[in-house]
Amino acid sequence: MPSFVIVEKCDGCKALDKTACQHICPNDLMVLNKDLMKAYNREPEMCWECYNCVKICPTQAVEVRGYADFVPLGATVSPLRSSDSIMWTVKFRNGTLKRFKFPIRTTQEGSAVPDGGFATGTDDLKSPVLFSEPASSGMAAIPGLMK
Amino acid sequence: MANFETREVTTDLLIVGGGMAACGAAVEAAYWAKKKGLKVTLVDKAAMDRSGAVAMGLSAINQYVGLKDGQNTLKDYVDYVRNDLMGITREDLVANIARHVDSSVHLFEKWGLPIWKDEKGGYVHEGRWQLMINGESYKVIVAEAAKTALGTENIYERIFITEPIMNDDKCVGAVGFSVRENVFYVFKAKAVLVAMGGAVHVFKPRSSGEGLGRAWYPPWNSGSSAYFTLKAGAEMTCQEVRFIPVRFKDAYGPVGAWFLLFKSRATNGMDENYMETRKGELEKWVPYGKVKPVPANLRNWLMLLDVMDGKGPIFMRTEEAINNIAAAYKEDPAGYKKKMKELETEAWEDFLDMTISQAILWAATNVAPEEAKSEIAAAEPYFIGSHSGASGAWVSGPEDLQTDATKPVYFWGYAHMATVPGIFCAGDASGASIHKFSSGSHAEGRIAAKEAIRYCVDHPEAPAVDAKVVEELKARILKPLDIFAQHSKYSSDPDIHPEYIRPKMFMFRLQKIMDEYAGGVTAQFKTSKAQLQKGMTLLQFLKEDSEKLAAEDLHELMRCWENVQRMWQAEAHVRTILFREETRWPGYYFRTDTPTMKEDWLAFANITWNPKTGEWIPKKVPVLYINDKL
Ligand SMILES: Cc1cc2nc3c(=O)[nH]c(=O)nc-3n(C[C@H](O)[C@H](O)[C@H](O)COP(=O)(O)OP(=O)(O)OC[C@H]3O[C@@H](n4cnc5c(N)ncnc54)[C@H](O)[C@@H]3O)c2cc1C
Ligand code: SF4
Ligand code: SF4
Numbered sequence: 137m138p139s140f141v142i143v144e145k146c147d148g149c150k151a152l153d154k155t156a157c158q159h160i161c162p163n164d165l166m167v168l169n170k171d172l173m174k175a176y177n178r179e180p181e182m183c184w185e186c187y188n189c190v191k192i193c194p195t196q197a198v199e200v201r202g203y204a205d206f207v208p209l210g211a212t213v214s215p216l217r218s219s220d221s222i223m224w225t226v227k228f229r230n231g232t233l234k235r236f237k238f239p240i241r242t243t244q245e246g247s248a249v250p251d252g253g254f255a256t257g258t259d260d261l262k263s264p265v266l267f268s269e270p271a272s273s274g275m276a277a278i279p280g281l282m283k
Numbered sequence: 284m285a286n287f288e289t290r291e292v293t294t295d296l297l298i299v300g301g302g303m304a305a306c307g308a309a310v311e312a313a314y315w316a317k318k319k320g321l322k323v324t325l326v327d328k329a330a331m332d333r334s335g336a337v338a339m340g341l342s343a344i345n346q347y348v349g350l351k352d353g354q355n356t357l358k359d360y361v362d363y364v365r366n367d368l369m370g371i372t373r374e375d376l377v378a379n380i381a382r383h384v385d386s387s388v389h390l391f392e393k394w395g396l397p398i399w400k401d402e403k404g405g406y407v408h409e410g411r412w413q414l415m416i417n418g419e420s421y422k423v424i425v426a427e428a429a430k431t432a433l434g435t436e437n438i439y440e441r442i443f444i445t446e447p448i449m450n451d452d453k454c455v456g457a458v459g460f461s462v463r464e465n466v467f468y469v470f471k472a473k474a475v476l477v478a479m480g481g482a483v484h485v486f487k488p489r490s491s492g493e494g495l496g497r498a499w500y501p502p503w504n505s506g507s508s509a510y511f512t513l514k515a516g517a518e519m520t521c522q523e524v525r526f527i528p529v530r531f532k533d534a535y536g537p538v539g540a541w542f543l544l545f546k547s548r549a550t551n552g553m554d555e556n557y558m559e560t561r562k563g564e565l566e567k568w569v570p571y572g573k574v575k576p577v578p579a580n581l582r583n584w585l586m587l588l589d590v591m592d593g594k595g596p597i598f599m600r601t602e603e604a605i606n607n608i609a610a611a612y613k614e615d616p617a618g619y620k621k622k623m624k625e626l627e628t629e630a631w632e633d634f635l636d637m638t639i640s641q642a643i644l645w646a647a648t649n650v651a652p653e654e655a656k657s658e659i660a661a662a663e664p665y666f667i668g669s670h671s672g673a674s675g676a677w678v679s680g681p682e683d684l685q686t687d688a689t690k691p692v693y694f695w696g697y698a699h700m701a702t703v704p705g706i707f708c709a710g711d712a713s714g715a716s717i718h719k720f721s722s723g724s725h726a727e728g729r730i731a732a733k734e735a736i737r738y739c740v741d742h743p744e745a746p747a748v749d750a751k752v753v754e755e756l757k758a759r760i761l762k763p764l765d766i767f768a769q770h771s772k773y774s775s776d777p778d779i780h781p782e783y784i785r786p787k788m789f790m791f792r793l794q795k796i797m798d799e800y801a802g803g804v805t806a807q808f809k810t811s812k813a814q815l816q817k818g819m820t821l822l823q824f825l826k827e828d829s830e831k832l833a834a835e836d837l838h839e840l841m842r843c844w845e846n847v848q849r850m851w852q853a854e855a856h857v858r859t860i861l862f863r864e865e866t867r868w869p870g871y872y873f874r875t876d877t878p879t880m881k882e883d884w885l886a887f888a889n890i891t892w893n894p895k896t897g898e899w900i901p902k903k904v905p906v907l908y909i910n911d912k913l
Contacts, residue, residue, distance in 0.1 A: 138493065162329040162338045163496075163503040164441075164462055164838055178838070181495040182502050185640040186339040202643040203494030206533045211646035213639055222419050224635050228646045236631055240420040243395030248424060250310045250432040252393030259318075261737045264379070264681055264698070266729050267314040272386040274351030279382050280683050281912040 138183035138200055139166070139190060141175045145197035148173030157189035157198060165189075166198075191217045219245050285764040287460070287467045289757065292439070293746070294324040295739045296732070297470050299444045299457055299511070300478035301327025301426070302335025303721045304669075304710025307387060307728030308476050308735075309429035315736040324470065326439045326459065328479075328841070329503065331430060335480055336501055336667075337422040337721055342636035343539060344391070344398070344414040345720035346384050347406070355411070357381050358913035363412070364718045365910070366574040368673055369867050370885050371521065374909045375680030375693050376716035383726040384719075388414070391722070394424050410543035412718075418636050425725065442468050443841045444479065444507060445760050447515040447706070448748055449894065454515050454705040455746035458756050462837045467757050471746040473739040474705045476731055478724075481667035481674070481711035482506030482852045484790060487798035487805070488663050490533065497640055499528050499535040500665040505845035506852035508712035509666065509674065513851055516894045517701040518677040518902075520714040520887050522852075522859035525664040526672030527808065527871055529583055531599065532660040536641025538599060540633045545626070547604035549586070549659060551594040561585040568869070568880060579671045583661055583870025590661075591807055599659045601630075601652035623653065663804050664797075664871070666852055668711045669724045672871075674856075675714025676701040677889055677904075681730075689907045697738050699731035702891075705738065707731040715887060763834035763843040770833070783833035786842035789825070793850055796821045801857050802872040811876040815861045822854055854899075855890055862901040863888045 141157075148168055149155040157166035157175050163182055166189050168175050175197070177183060190198045202211060210229035215222055220241055226234045254271035265278050296316065298308050305325060312323045327334050348355050360381040365372040392398050397417040399407035407415045430438060444459035448471070456471040483500035496502045513519060530538055541547040550556050558577070565572030568581055586597055605626050612619035630652055634642040644650075650657060668675035680689070681698035700707050709731040710724035719727055763786075771777040778785060784792075797803055800818030802810035810818075829847050834840040865881040866874045887904040 138496065160330050160333050162334050162501065164329070164841065167838075181493050183496045184339070184501050184503075185497065185643070186333070186501070187639050188333045188338060200639070200643065202640065202647055203490065203492070203497055205490055205492030205494045207494075207640075207644055208647045211643055213635070213642045213646060215635075217419075222635075224631075224642075226631070226642060226646050228649050230649045232646075232649070234631070236628055236635065238419065238632055238635070239397045239417045241395040241424055242397050246427065248394035248428040248431060250313065250428050252390040252428075254390070254393075256314075261315060261319070261733070261740065264683055264730075266311055266383060266386060266733060268390060269383070269386055272389045273383070274385065274389065279350070279357055281686070281909065 138180045138185050138203060139177045139198055140201060142197050142199065143174055145195045146174045147195055148175065149194070156192045156194060160188045160192045162186065162188065187215060191215055284758055285465070285761045285768070287465045287757070287761060289467045289469060291469045291471065292324060293471045295321040295473050296323045296476060296735050297457060297472035297474070298323065298325040298476045298478065300480060300508070301325060301329070301331040302478060302480055302710060303337055303425065303724040304478035304712070304728035306331070306425045306429035307725035308478060308709060308732035310432040311729035312732035312736055313432035315733055319736065319740055321736060321739055322437070323433060324437050324439070324472070325433055326442045326444055326470065328441065328443045328462070330440050331426040331438065332423050335422065336504065338501060339639065340419040340636045341421050341721055342416065342418055342537065342633045343409050344388055344416055344722045346412055346718060346723040347388050347414045348381050348385055348412065350382070350385055356913070358910055360412070361910050361913060365908070366571055367578045367671070368524070368717055369571045369578060369580070369880070371524070371673065371715070371867070371887060371906060372717070373680065373693065373715040375684045375689060376678065378684055378909065378913060379681045379698065379730060380716060380719050380723045380727050383730060384723045387725040387729065388722050390428070391425065394428050396421055396424050409540060413539065413543065421721070439468070443844065444511070445844050446756055447475065447511055448752065448756070449515060450747050450749065452516065452703065454703055455748050457511070458753065458760065460760060460837070460840065462841050467761070469748070469753055471748050473742060473746055474707060474735040476707040476709065476735050477508050477511050477712040478709050478728055479507035479511065479712060480504035481665060481669070482509060482849055483665050484794065485666065485797055485849045485853050485856070486663045486803040487794035489804055497534060498665070499530055499662045500667060506666065506848040508708070509852045509855065510848035512676040512701055512706060512708065512712065513855060513892050514894065515703045515706055516891065517703045517706060518889050518891045519855055520675065520677040520889045521668070521673035522855040522890055523863055523888060524673035524868065525856065525871055526667050526670055527583060527664050528662050528671070529586060529659055530662055531641055532658040534638060534641040534644040535662055536634045536638040538659060540629065541599050541601060541604065545604040545608060548600045549597055550600055551589045551597055553594055555594070557585045557589045558582070561588055564588065580868040580870035587661060587808065587870060596658045597660065598656040600656050602654055602656055605653040627653070668714050668717065669719040671717055673715050673717045675712055676708045677715070678708050678713045684909060686909055686912055689909060692905060692907060697734040699727065699734060700738065707735040760844070763832045763840055766831065767833040767835050777835070783831045784828055785833055786839060786846045789829070789832060790846045790849065792825055793846065793853060796825065797853055801860065808871070809873045809875050810860065811874055812861065815857050818857055822850070822857065825850060858899050858901065859888050859890050862890070
């Protein structure tokens with residue numbers, strides 16, 4: 137069932153106009169059953185196990201159960217994502233537990249400036265030099281063919 | 284016809300797709316458009332934060348040339364790419380991307396992407412061209428800059444783009460539909476930048492049950508780029524050059540860190556290293572068989588020879604690699620422990636950042652990589668022109684990287700513009716310029732966007748869209764809904780009906796044809812003229828039946844068109860393999876009736892579908908190098 141929704145934990149994103157899991161799934165798989173106000177994966181066999189629905193759910197209602205046609209039962213991999221890092225808990229079939237924490241970004245969410253602070257080096261639309269170049273390349277000029 | 288509102292959006296530059304290339308295009312186009320008073324609009328079928336092949340994240344940036352520190356030269360990169368693709372490479376395009384890619388990487392770092400650093404503050408390399416990153420939020424960060432540049436009011440998410448709008452031979456926009464509400468979208472534009480990724484599920488995947496979606500390539504990229512450019516009448520290139528990655532078996536976890544960073548070997552069921560025992564085979568593929576690193580497809584081939592001889596399974600020797608690295612710390616127990624912990628973390632992060640399924644599979648099978656080897660295998664074929672396949676549109680090179688010899692063949696006015704005026708391509712959408720990966724796709728998006736803005740300035744006339752053409756497109760695109768509405772009540776099971784076919788079964792039919800006749804997994808990647816011709820016959824029936832696709836709702840309507848797109852990608856592929864009468868990439872496909880590489884095929888096999896006549900026209904185009912001028 138790749139991603140699945142734990143009925144008890146899903147609150148249908150409190151009936152806001154779009155649910156988080158539905159908003160994020162790159163393959164348009166997560167949908168809300170409006171009668172039950174519970175989300176579900178409508179095409180589990182088209183799921184990439186990308187975990188985006190898992191990471192985004194505000195109530196941690198979505199989990200992933202490895203593809204049943206080749207993954208033995210009993211393991212879980214669960215993320216907890218904050219604004220600057222992600223913590224993974226890996227539970228093995230034999231009960232072994234491993235935890236890993238990785239940084240995910242070095243700047244404040246929402247702070248990415250398109251030119252990255254690099255000065256624009258050209259006004260010429262015909263030049264091959266791009267808007268943040270040559271500064272963002274770290275070179276004095278963008279190389280071309282030898283004369 | 285189904286009752287859909289038509290919504291029109293008029294813009295100057297339309298970017299279709301929201302992945303790495305489109306995000307690069309967005310930041311660059313926004314800058315130049317503002318200067319010139321132009322409007323830029325972007326359309327994605329999903330949410331840009333997590334759309335495309337980088338949706339899950341990545342653990343490495345695979346293209347970084349290191350020009351500023353003199354680590355490598357442009358020529359080094361071009362030589363590497365040409366050899367990896369057995370000579371079939373547009374060096375002007377590869378060099379163009381390579382001279383801008385470091386810029387994109389430096390921007391990613393400023394935006395907040397954590398790139399690993401060594402003690403001296405330099406980037407940690409996975410291999411010569413690859414940088415290690417903590418890439419869980421890679422796409423989120425890159426999309427953030429793109430969204431800020433464009434403004435959310437210029438971004439349309441959850442709109443599935445189907446067709447180009449043509450006015451004679453010129454592209455004047457694109458149509459699509461919302462997968463959330465009954466709205467048909469008409470985007471009128473002076474130029475369209477195509478960046479809708481490559482294609483998966485054209486071939487039958489190894490897994491066919493619940494794990495069907497676990498292809499190496501994400502199931503949501505369905506050949507939209509190839510279909511769009513083909514339907515516009517653009518010349519396509521390298522449609523035969525699919526990519527088959529070797530990955531950890533079944534969950535397709537990445538092997539790059541194991542081979543490059545941990546220096547692991549792969550051995551067969553008899554503990555033999557096929558790279559050594561099969562070395563002689565490389566002689567048959569000279570000069571490329573002799574270059575270092577051995578081209579990806581030849582490494583595949585040596586492994587496949589073992590598999591075909593029944594010498595599998597093939598294993599990544601993780602236990603050996605880890606212990607080799609740790610051996611240096613034998614005398615220092617504390618250092619040893621620390622190093623082992625570090626290696627373990629790196630190995631798991633590699634999966635958790637980009638193929639979480641592999642972490643689940645290892646946990647579910649109690650794998651301790653320091654103790655036991657893990658199985659690897661060749662996946663199924665994919666179309667991904669930005670990675671190690673080369674399929675895509677045939678685009679113009681930049682003027683300043685042409686020689687006297689290349690210019691008449693490779694240059695027509697605007698860099699990275701297709702042969703159809705007004706269509707620009709980047710990432711998986713543009714062909715013959717492999718090894719762009721995430722960073723190079725972003726850089727190519729930027730290059731193409733600047734040129735597309737220049738095109739809009741040079742061609743200021745408003746896009747002339749014929750209302751009749753749009754009405755016809757709308758009727759055709761919504762037809763699967765009409766078919767379902769009209770017929771579905773006839774049988775007690777709406778899945779099984781004599782008048783129509785639903786998209787899932789249509790996809791299985793396509794995959795079966797491709798798998799068995801065009802050299803998929805079942806055929807052990809082998810095919811021949813006779814096989815391909817049989818495949819073509821079956822594809823023609825499928826094409827006729829595509830008129831009878833039925834959709835119950837918007838989601839299924841998208842699935843219908845995704846599979847039509849896959850079918851077109853399939854046809855371009857089969858026709859081009861037929862045209863190229865040799866075998867050049869034995870580890871990607873092997874033509875048993877023409878089993879060797881031929882001198883006179885050191886050429887591009889291009890193909891064009893003529894929108895007026897419906898004819899497919901293959902064409903041989905010379906391969907011309909610029910490496911001696913770099
Ligand atoms: C499993 C895997 C691992 C990889 N590992 C690495 C790595 O470690 N390092 C690295 O540098 N590169 C890696 N790559 C390569 C990298 O991901 C690609 O080169 C890059 O994403 C290509 O960019 P693109 O913009 O062409 O396509 P994508 O990034 O895939 O974007 C395609 C976009 O088009 C949209 N779209 C598709 N169809 C439609 C439609 N009909 N209408 C509207 N929008 C549509 C999608 O939603 C998406 O936004 C990997 C790729 C894969 C698949
Ligand atoms: S995001 Fe979570 S809570 Fe919201 S609908 Fe989805 S599963 Fe339910
Ligand atoms: S894991 Fe990814 S593909 Fe699967 S339902 Fe969740 S978001 Fe969609």
